[in-house]
Amino acid sequence: MKQVYTDIFQYRGSHYDFGYQQGEWLKHSPILSKREKQLGSKKERHFKIDQDQVISAIKTFIPGVLEEIYGLADALEMNMEEALREFGGYYLEYGKSGCSIFTGKDYLIRNYDSHPVSYEGRYMLYQPTDGGYATLGPAMQITGRMDGMNEKGLVMGYNFVHRKKGEDGFICNMIGRIILETCANVEEGIQVLKELPHRHSFNYVLLDSTGKRVVVEASPRSVSYRKSNISTNHFELITEENRYRTDESRERKMNILSKGEELEDGYQAFRMMNDSDQGVFSSKYDAWAGTLHTAAYFPEDMKAAFAIGADRYPVIFDFSKWLKGERVNVKKVKGQLEPDIPFLNMHE
Template sequence: MNYYSDVFQYRGSHYYFGYYQGKLLKGSPIIHNRQKQWGPKKDRHFIIDKKLFEQVINRFSPAILEEIHGLADALEMSLTEAYRLFGGYYKEFVRSGCSIFTEPDFMVRNYDSHPVGYEGRYMFYQPTDQGYAVLGPSMQITGRIDGMNEKGLVLGYNFTHSKKSSDGFICNMIGRIVLENCANVDEAIDLLKEIPHRHSFSYVLLDRSGESYVIEASPRKVVSRKSNVCTNHFHLLDEENRYRQEETRQREKTIQEQQKHSTNPMQAFRVMNDPQYDVFSNKYDASAGTIHTSAYFPKEMKAWFVIGPNRMPVMFDFNKWLQGNQVLVKRMKGELDYSRPFVNMERL
């Protein structure tokens, strides 16, 4: 089936960025589809304590709270409902896979999940009030699946498990908060150790120093280690792992073996994006199929992105955009071996 991701770019305050997105969402099927998908689950699992959420988000990123207020105003929605939809705190999470490989000059990542939850939105945002400019694909509107900021900090994350969850932010909002507020790996590690985590994830970080770290984060403990490969299990927090780890450990070994022969970034990208190397996955019904492959180059300030397998990446020059040049790409197209649309494509 043919799929697409729209490219959006905005420069301005967080409130007006939220308002801008809200106006776009009024004409999109995303909100309708999200509410239909969550249905009765939202009142049981997507619990929002309005005052507590405001206290926590104000501590870590008050500007994002302004963005949510802008979304609420544009969508004529109560703040409680806006916090539930866009706050990234206390939310239910759908299981996903994901694989990440880094070299000193780049990170390449497969985002593996279920297509019916994918928003198809790739965002360029440069705030004029506070925080760093960030590019990357969105999740739940305000969050980011992976991305790079104007300081050259790159972040991606991989799911470990959602058992023994606790009050806290989910992965995509954590990614957004880190990228918008941290200039380098050290600052990101400190913030990841301070922020409350809803579920257990690995956050992979790379900056212009060329050092790559995997931060293993659960609601109970956060530790960091140097590594250039990450799949869906912890190395240090072994007690937090799922019982079955054969597939994720095998995928990690496959990446390590295949990437030994990569002589340049494009070859490393192909290892992740070409199914013949056994990293790209078609297991969409199991929420473990590869939807996009992305790459980030913190020293060059460039980003690559594709939907689906065996494709040449769309290449973005983030430096040029930061200097005021608009991106000319409006929509990125691809194909997946699946038959149901992303939530941005048609009303369910």
């Protein structure tokens, strides 16, 4: 078992200042240097961008993040093309992964399944002062969000479906950031998902403070949505976009469905997703489908829970208190994983 951890960062201020501060944090982190070594020659092939096109797309959907990237570039002494390639969330390749999401009327529980070698180990609480909603959730590729909740009680998580027939567009974690920072409810989230360009095919699960919950199936060619409380790694509406084999994804969904009928509250739902004997938590790390974190969001109470690894008691974040100015005292969330591989944020 490997001891791993996620660092907790919190910031209130403008997007540019937030970006600059993140750049200062990254100077003391191995994340960027490790990623550079991992990508090697692939970087030039997969990270090609049209700078004007990327800037235009970010300005259209989340202009604050462009200022954040300027701040990152200045702190890290990068030119803008390099910063957009690293942090712009547009055109980038995305490794395959698993993931399962289960929602109730007042909670969303999400297992993020991938490989430790790509996991940044950064959980962000950010309250912008120059526009956009305050958010919390785990970060991916610095500026993106894997799942999270905003100050309006909108919750978002996503599930990988496939990368075939990719087109120019935003990748999943930047789309997650756009939804959380610019949308107040499920309807607004659906509309944004219909309007923005998608690089790959993903399910986006949305839950808001009214209890409305949907699964939005989004590919570069089509976007549809359905009312459902379970999402894994296949489409049920735009089935022509599915991978050839979806057996494991469908089996996981049926397992969640059968167990979910007996659940009484969000804590029981968390245990179903996080306990290693429930058949949902995955140890398939070699296939980039092992569970790295289990996240839970409760929009009515404005609280979030987060755990790394299986069979854990989660760390609870009271987002309502944080929004009123209180600081989170937790600096790290620690856990254990089966493979002997550190996260990107660890100096090993």
